[in-house]
Amino acid sequence: MPKNNRFSDNVTVFRKYTLPETDMKLAGYSALIYRYDLEVPLPELLSAISEKHRRYTEGKWQVFRTVQEPDQTLLGHLTFAFRYEGIDLLILKNLFKEIEKTEIEAIVQDQPTGRNSRRIWFFYEWLIDERLDLEDAKSGNYVEALDTDLQYPGPKERSKRHRIWNNLPGNKDFCPLVRRTEKLENFSAENLESKVKDTIGKVHPDLLSRAAAFLLLKDSKASYAIEGETPPENRAERWGKAIGQAGQKDLTKDELLRLQEIVIEDRRFVDMGWRKEGGFVGIHNRVNSKPVPDHISAKWEDVPKLIDGLLNTNESLIESDYDPVLAATLIAFGFVFIHPFTDGNGRVHRYLIHHVLAKKEFAPKGLIFPVSSVILDQIDEYKEVLESYSKPRLDLIEWEATSDGNVEVLNDTIDLYRYFDATKQAEFLYECVEETVTDTLPEEVQYLERHDKMRTFISEHFDIPDKGMENLIGFLRQNDGTLSKRARTKEFEALTEDEVNMLEGKYQDIFSEGS
Structure with a gap:
């Protein structure tokens, strides 16, 4: 009323x-x-x-x-x-939920062929999941549920009852939407997929493989760093290997659980699998230990339905021509907002970006964009993008603190995680992907090309083992092209003054090419 x-x-x-x-x-x-x-x-x-x-x-x-x-x-x-x-x-x-269904029936009966009356009718039955006392539409041109000039549509499905094209990019249990903005239209016009293929087409496969391996490990370490962790090398490599396989398996509930098991190595203090309690992101009050949430997770009872909805939406978008970066946004950010695990949500969320981009063949097989490393460089903006979803919802969630310092949600909140505007998240992710395509990947390939030139020069003038050669190039890189006093008096004390000058000069020549 x-x-x-x-x-x-x-x-x-x-x-x-x-x-x-x-x-x-x-x-x-x-x-x-x-x-x-x-x-x-x-x-x-x-x-x-x-x-x-x-x-x-x-x-x-x-x-x-x-x-x-x-x-x-x-x-x-x-x-x-x-x-x-x-x-x-x-x-x-x-x-x-606030109005009488007879109001909707009256609108449709008054304008049975009206474009917007039928859209209202369609959305009422789709959202409320209740059939109104109306006969199926007999006439009127089919119209699209989403105005494609305003929002990005998903694959079309005919709703004969309403004479509507259902072009929503999701289903009743998970359907975020993205508005068309000038920024997103400009990103789309850049055709980043073609830029990736152009860059890769000019690179020797061996060089590309080495660049991909480095960027993979870099991305894995960055994903931990975002969570404030510094994992041992073997743990980062293990997660990097999982990221490298993104897109090879279909996304299922079992696959999500497998990913959590890779992320959480020490499971003694973590309840693995789907949450069986409330959850939040934030801190505890130092005086009374009560939660101070920045984000409140979906009720654990709602997680199965939400994840089913997310997985079904993912499957639909993967098989459609929906923009790959927008699809990655809906699935990856939708997952982290639901927060279905007790721990490991953030890293799995960033894995899902890789998974969707790989499944949508945004980049050639075997190449993973180091999105997490770019996110780490823009960590403040990343937090703002997450908070732009979470903050407006905090006032709408009724909760109380539990005896163990957690939260228990008291009201019905499932729709807060089903339906949201993902435009800000999409713009941010597109910024990150653009940077990896236009800067990060070309810069790493360029570095390896220059590195190989320097190795060739060293091997032509000196008999130095591989390890020593890498150390020499590493010292030059760390000191902006000059050998430090320490390197000249310890590891490379055998080099003459003229040899040092020659090496430094050649390093400067090679690494300043085209810059």
């Missing part, structure tokens, strides 16, 4: 956000949230109507002219939202 008489009074502040002008009217989702007092995370942008006859965006607000003001009805504001804001499944589901 409505909590306010109107969809919008003239407002200056809405849910702590000040509007750009005084006494503006809310429109679309903001008006629906206002009238029905919906407890939901707010959309990235809210809409309002200005009397100043100009359209603009300022802060949290996109401002529309009075000519675009919707009818002050449920249909009017939903139509406005669908046209200008896209689909927000979480808001729609909460809205549909």
Whole structure:
């Protein structure tokens, strides 16, 4: 039932956000949230109507002219939202739970062939999982559930009852959405897949294999470093080997459990497998040891259904032409937000990025992008991207502390993990992938090419074993192309002054080529 008489009074502040002008009217989702007092995370942008006859965006607000003001009805504001804001499944589901189903039936009966009336009908039955007292649509052109100008669609499936193309990229139990933004459109236009293939096509297979091996270990170590850990070399290599096999196996519940077992070597203090208790990311209050969460995991009772939904969405996206980086975003970030394990979630989350990119053949077989090492370099932005999901949901989750310092969630929260806007996460991941394609991979290949040239030069002038040769190049690299006093008086004291000058000069020549 409505909590306010109107969809919008003239407002200056809405849910702590000040509007750009005084006494503006809310429109679309903001008006629906206002009238029905919906407890939901707010959309990235809210809409309002200005009397100043100009359209603009300022802060949290996109401002529309009075000519675009919707009818002050449920249909009017939903139509406005669908046209200008896209689909927000979480808001729609909460809205549909607040209104009488007869309101939806009346909308469809009044406009049986209407584009938006049928979309509303479709979303109601899809989200609420209840068949309305309506006959199947007999006429009207098929329309798409998602407006592809506003959001990235998934594979199409015909809904004959509504005469709707269901192009949602997920299912009822897991369906994040990504908005089209200028940044994402620019990334897509770069055609990074072709850039990877062009780079690789110019590289000798042996050199590429060595670059891939180095980047794999680098990525494995970075994934631990993100968690604040420094694993022994063999443990990092073990996880690196698992990353190297990403995409070779189908993603299943058993496969996720296998990955956790690789990540968690010492299992004496960890309850392995799917969580059987609450979970959170954060700290404990030093005074009373109570949790201070930055993120609250999905209820453990909801994990099986959520993971089933995620795996089904993954399978659907892998087989479609859905953008590989966007697909990796939905699956990898969806997993870490659910947080299905007691420990190991973060590393498995980053593995899933590799898995989806490999399955979608974003890069040639055997080449793994060092995404974790780029994330480590941008750790503050990574945390912000995670918090952009978690923070708005903390106020919507009712919980209490348990005697062992954990959290117990008291209300129904499953939809918070099923439906979310993954645009910020997608933009961040695309930034990371772009850096690996345009900088990290070419730089490593270039370094190895120069390294090999330096080795050839050394072997032509000196009889030095492999280990000594690597040490010599390593000392030169660490000291910006000069041999340190320590190296000249210890490991390489046999070198003459002229030989040292020759080596340093050649190093500078080789490693400054093209820079």
